[in-house]
Amino acid sequence: MNCQIKTTGGFTMIEMLIVLSAFFMLSLSSAFLFSPHNDALAKDLFFSQLQSDLLYSQQYAISHQEQITIHIMPEYNHYYIRGTDYGSAYLVKRNYSPEIKVKKGTMNLLFHYMPDGNIDNFGSIYVSSGNKKYRMMFLIGKGRFYVVEEG
Numbered sequence: 001m002n003c004q005i006k007t008t009g010g011f012t013m014i015e016m017l018i019v020l021s022a023f024f025m026l027s028l029s030s031a032f033l034f035s036p037h038n039d040a041l042a043k044d045l046f047f048s049q050l051q052s053d054l055l056y057s058q059q060y061a062i063s064h065q066e067q068i069t070i071h072i073m074p075e076y077n078h079y080y081i082r083g084t085d086y087g088s089a090y091l092v093k094r095n096y097s098p099e100i101k102v103k104k105g106t107m108n109l110l111f112h113y114m115p116d117g118n119i120d121n122f123g124s125i126y127v128s129s130g131n132k133k134y135r136m137m138f139l140i141g142k143g144r145f146y147v148v149e150e151g
Contacts (some may be wrong), residue, residue: 039130042097046129047147050079053092057081058143060091061113072109072125074102101128107138119143126150 011019054070061068064083068091072079077100081092102109107123114120122140126133133150 039099039132042099043127043129043132043134046096046100046127047134049094049096051145053079053081053094054143054145057091058113058117061115062117065115067115068113070111070113072102074109099129102126103128105135111138113143117143 057068057070060066067084068081069084070079070081077098078093078095080090080094082088082090103126105124105126107121107125109125112120118141119138122138124138125136127136127147128134135148135150136145137148138145
């Protein structure tokens with residue numbers, strides 16, 4: 001008697017496991033490759049939004065001849081901008097990513113724009129995002145600031 005085994009042309013279990021393990025390895029590697037981009041986007045969004053809000057508050061102080069308060073609250077991951085009267089509504093209240101850490105430097109995290117557009121305090125605030133650290137320097141005079149990456 002001649003016994004022959006017929007093949008159906010399908011995949012064996014070992015072949016399927018090899019293909020699935022290769023797929024999972026590619027999926028995991030792509031997840032690790034894209035996480036640094038998320039940190040960079042969160043940092044860019046934070047700095048551009050903060051710059052826009054600070055310029056807005058400075059212009060609001062000048063146009064309404066009112067002192068404007070900026071308060072950054074890192075423990076809650078948000079900041080707000082409002083007029084001098086603490087009963088008044090917020091001009092801006094923003095939440096930012098928990099990936100962004102803000103720390104007091106030589107400048108307090110509560111400062112004011114005066115009715116002439118000048119800032120009442122100057123100095124630095126430290127911001128870290130991922131493994132990078134930045135220093136926001138607020139200049140005396142016109143209330144402008146710039147950001148420097150710390151080495």
